[in-house]
Amino acid sequence: MKHEAWHVSSAVVSVIPGRMPAVLNALSGHRNVEVHGRDERRIVVTIEGRSSGELGQKLSEINLIDGVLGANMVFEHAEKAE
Numbered sequence: 001m002k003h004e005a006w007h008v009s010s011a012v013v014s015v016i017p018g019r020m021p022a023v024l025n026a027l028s029g030h031r032n033v034e035v036h037g038r039d040e041r042r043i044v045v046t047i048e049g050r051s052s053g054e055l056g057q058k059l060s061e062i063n064l065i066d067g068v069l070g071a072n073m074v075f076e077h078a079e080k081a082e
Contacts, residue, residue, distance in 0.1 A: 004050060004080070004081040005050070005051075005078045005079060005080055005081060006048065006049075006050065006078065006079055006080075006081050007048065007049050007050065007051060007052055007054070007055055007076060007077070007078045008046055008047070008048050008076070008077050008078075009046065009047050009055045009059075009073050009074075009075060009076040009077070010036075010044065010045070010046050010047075010073070010074045010075045011044075011045050011046075011047060011059060011062070011071050011072060011073045011074060012042055012043070012044055012071070012072055012074055013027075013042065013043040013044075013045060013062060013068055013070075013071045014041060014042055014068070014069040014070050014071070014072075015041055015042065015043060015067055015068060015069065016067050016068075016069055017040075017041065019066070019067030019068075020038070020040070020041075020043075020067075022066065022067050023043065023065055023066075023067045023068055024038070024043065026065045026066070026067075027043070027045065027062070027065070030058065030061065030062070032047060032048040032049055032058065033045055033046070033047050033058060033062070034046050034048075045062075047059065052076065052078075055073070055076065056073075059071050059073055
């Protein structure tokens with residue numbers, strides 16, 4: 001029997017000056033993405049999904065948000081689903 005895993009990663013999103021409100025608004029529309037903190041130029045988020053590939057896809061989508069300079073994964077953890 002195959003056991004599914006649940007993956008969680010953290011990422012830092014660098015934002016163009018003046019674009020923070022628009023980027024935060026765009027992030028709020030992404031499923032399984034949660035904002036945990038920010039300063040004037042960076043946002044810390046977590047991304048959840050069923051695979052590393054799913055997390056990578058979401059990170060790529062975040063990189064394409066207008067106003068984002070770059071989104072970089074910092075940490076990833078996976079656990080077997082109960």
